[in-house]
Amino acid sequence: MQLLHIDSSITGAQSVSRQLTAGVVARLKQTSPGLSVTYRDLAAEPVPQQSPSILFAKGGVAVDAEVVDEVAATETVLDEFLAADIVVVGAPMYNFGIPSQLKAWIDCLAVAGKTFSYSATGVQGLAGGKRVIIASSRGGFYSAPSPMASLDHQESFLAGFFGFIGVTDISFVRAEGVNISPQQRETALAAALAEATTLKAA
Numbered sequence: 001m002q003l004l005h006i007d008s009s010i011t012g013a014q015s016v017s018r019q020l021t022a023g024v025v026a027r028l029k030q031t032s033p034g035l036s037v038t039y040r041d042l043a044a045e046p047v048p049q050q051s052p053s054i055l056f057a058k059g060g061v062a063v064d065a066e067v068v069d070e071v072a073a074t075e076t077v078l079d080e081f082l083a084a085d086i087v088v089v090g091a092p093m094y095n096f097g098i099p100s101q102l103k104a105w106i107d108c109l110a111v112a113g114k115t116f117s118y119s120a121t122g123v124q125g126l127a128g129g130k131r132v133i134i135a136s137s138r139g140g141f142y143s144a145p146s147p148m149a150s151l152d153h154q155e156s157f158l159a160g161f162f163g164f165i166g167v168t169d170i171s172f173v174r175a176e177g178v179n180i181s182p183q184q185r186e187t188a189l190a191a192a193l194a195e196a197t198t199l200k201a202a
């Protein structure tokens with residue numbers, strides 16, 4: 001079984017989402033010792049942003065070697081995702097959405113004919129059959145009935161995107177309100193890590 005572990009936080013050792021992804025992956029490895037893990041740190045090694053050159057190259061226009069490498073990098077990202085049975089995504093809320101580094105990774109996955117297709121009857125997701133676990137961290141409270149719920153463009157975007165490409169098994173391990181107070185940060189982190197210890201790889 002293949003697990004893809006993604007981190008995207010820019011806050012290094014202070015990161016809540018990195019602690020959550022580490023907890024989730026450690027737990028899944030414990031319950032399934034044969035798990036093969038691929039790791040990507042999108043903050044340390046960003047994947048290429050979509051660009052006119054990449055778009056032209058994918059359309060068959062001749063481009064220089066640097067762009068050829070960028071296209072290859074985006075394809076490697078997609079292949080890693082397609083090969084994974086379980087994907088653990090560290091997803092902090094930054095400015096009500098996801099980090100731009102994580103968005104660049106998502107942009108590599110949204111490929112017609114690979115992860116979704118359009119047909120006469122509408123959109124068909126092609127990337128079902130895998131499990132996605134989102135490790136979500138946010139400074140404030142956005143879970144309903146919070147009055148801030150309508151500003152959640154982080155979890156709602158991720159749920160929408162993975163649903164669009166056919167993933168039906170998507171769950172969230174969440175620490176929120178972490179910037180409200182040190183005590184709330186500790187409580188939210190401890191509760192989310194405790195939740196992680198109940199997960200099973202299969």
Ligand SMILES: Cc1cc2nc3c(=O)[nH]c(=O)nc-3n(C[C@H](O)[C@H](O)[C@H](O)COP(=O)(O)O)c2cc1C
Pocket residue numbers: 009010011014015016017018091092093094095096097137138139140141178179
């Ligand atoms: C650049 C930046 C933007 C942020 N924007 C928001 C925000 O819009 N709403 C919020 O509740 N918290 C916001 N926060 C707080 C983070 O969501 C919180 O610190 C969370 O723990 C980030 O995850 P991380 O610790 O893994 O980086 C922001 C933090 C940073 C660094």
